[in-house]
Amino acid sequence: MTTMNRRIVLTSRPTGAASEDNFRLESVPVPEPADGQVLVRHHYLSLDPYMRGRMSDRKSYAVPQPLGEVMIGGTAGEVIASRHAGFAVGDKVVSMGGWQEYSVADGAAGALAPRKVDVSRIALSAYLGIVGMPGVTAWYGLNSICEPKSGETLTVSAATGAVGSVVGQLAKAKGCRVVGIAGGKEKCDFAVKELGFDACVDYKAAPDARALGALLAAATPSGIDCYFENVGGAVLDAVLARMNAFGRIAVCGMISGYDGEPLPLAYPALILTSRLKVQGFIVSEHPKVWPQALAELGAGVATKTLKYRESVAEGIASAPQAFLGLLKGRNVGKQLVKLA
């Protein structure tokens, strides 16, 4: 009997909000590794906001996800067959395996090859989150763009997400006052009580822009020096108005605008009057920082000085719904799909 590989392909591009109709679950035989390849059984699939951009074909930094092909995505799993001398059956690896249960990968593909990871002190799933791309994203934006100094106030939106939760903890370790922005009391409690943030603004508790500004002002009595931006829209407007002179904004994501009409920025003149630096970045374009960032993040997790949480969906069939939930902020911490 042939073992089957269940996978999710993109069948259509969203017009407006993404929906489950854009995806199809299909089942194909598990591929055979060719010479130089390994076969990986995925234990976890990573779901990340950038995937929403790949579903569209509007101009962006990456080529669109082709229709009819397996959705792109990071995976963590185990080598179950190897035809490459550098990998043995049983090796734990992370790779870009996609939204499926199995994948083959070239062992010699350089940056695209599977990367072996040590699960003796760090859980396999963490390599898709805090000790993976989201963690390095936090590390890069914070250290290379925000450059916070001790005593400054740093604000981060999507504060309990895979990236935001790391940003805030790293900034706390640098001596900053850290103020999160998140949706709902549960998330804000988690940010303050578990992650150690100084304060957290629940934007859903603000009925309008004025109320959001008042909540933010109360939480940032000395203004904001650094902002790590994950959401855009009304939250960005509110933060901009609180920025101190010479503030730095790292633009990592603008998830609130991914699903529909572009969201304008109300007061761009504040960039001038507050002499701000606003800089967008994509972590994959900065490979030089990865080794240092991963070493620091891994050490923090191994010694439990850095905390993380995961939202885990079960089974590949649940990936589309879990992904749509991520876009709506239904997750706390890293959104994963458990596959084995």
Add this chain to the structure above:
Amino acid sequence: MTTMNRRIVLTSRPTGAASEDNFRLESVPVPEPADGQVLVRHHYLSLDPYMRGRMSDRKSYAVPQPLGEVMIGGTAGEVIASRHAGFAVGDKVVSMGGWQEYSVADGAAGALAPRKVDVSRIALSAYLGIVGMPGVTAWYGLNSICEPKSGETLTVSAATGAVGSVVGQLAKAKGCRVVGIAGGKEKCDFAVKELGFDACVDYKAAPDARALGALLAAATPSGIDCYFENVGGAVLDAVLARMNAFGRIAVCGMISGYDGEPLPLAYPALILTSRLKVQGFIVSEHPKVWPQALAELGAGVATKTLKYRESVAEGIASAPQAFLGLLKGRNVGKQLVKLA
């Protein structure tokens, strides 16, 4: 008979557009210099967009101009009485003398003291423009924020103004393709034929945003790597859409929004997708660069490798109208008022 000093005071703050009604011309006796002071007769008054910000009392980087007092402003003139050993009658100086015909100044006021200038190879008026604050503004934004490389495309708005005309010439000297944006055929002809820009987009020839985008695209076939922003609004939207990956935007001014409602930015997500750096600055906060910048700009003017033009109004009474014209883009090059 007492010599009189005619001066312009701010009498009210604009609600909406600034108007002549916000100003009053008055006449007072010329002040006597005290010990350590000099009396300067102003030959030229500098009119600059930043003054519009001082007329309002909304939050900005500078304290508002007090009502009932002489409008702030840079001046170039001649010492006609000195009670400071460092200055002699006849010395040509630049100082912050304000919108008036005479001023007294402390000779020992550090950065606020009058600065003696050499008019043997550079005209006195140029020290208020290309060899003064506007020139250093261009130099700083270009060299410290835009950092253009040879072969890159640089775009500058308000391209024929006191700042923009210098930005473009300095960028040409660095080997850039320089594309100006200005209002009207006369200005664009000046930018290309006199200043040596590669192209100039007349935004007034574009009936709508789509047409402006098409004109800009035609003038920037390889996209835009650096943008020196003086105007904001629809021009900024059009430029953002043409920015190449890793582009740099120096935000020097947003004059199109100074007179009324704040102008939103339509597509802030482009900062992320194009990985842009957008940075605001105020040249007076970067005193370290002034000596080098002024030396380079002065050498360029003295050797005629840098060109400039002036729009000159006559007499202090014409200052308000000339200033309002500046805000509407009626000037070409540096807007001055000739006082003596």
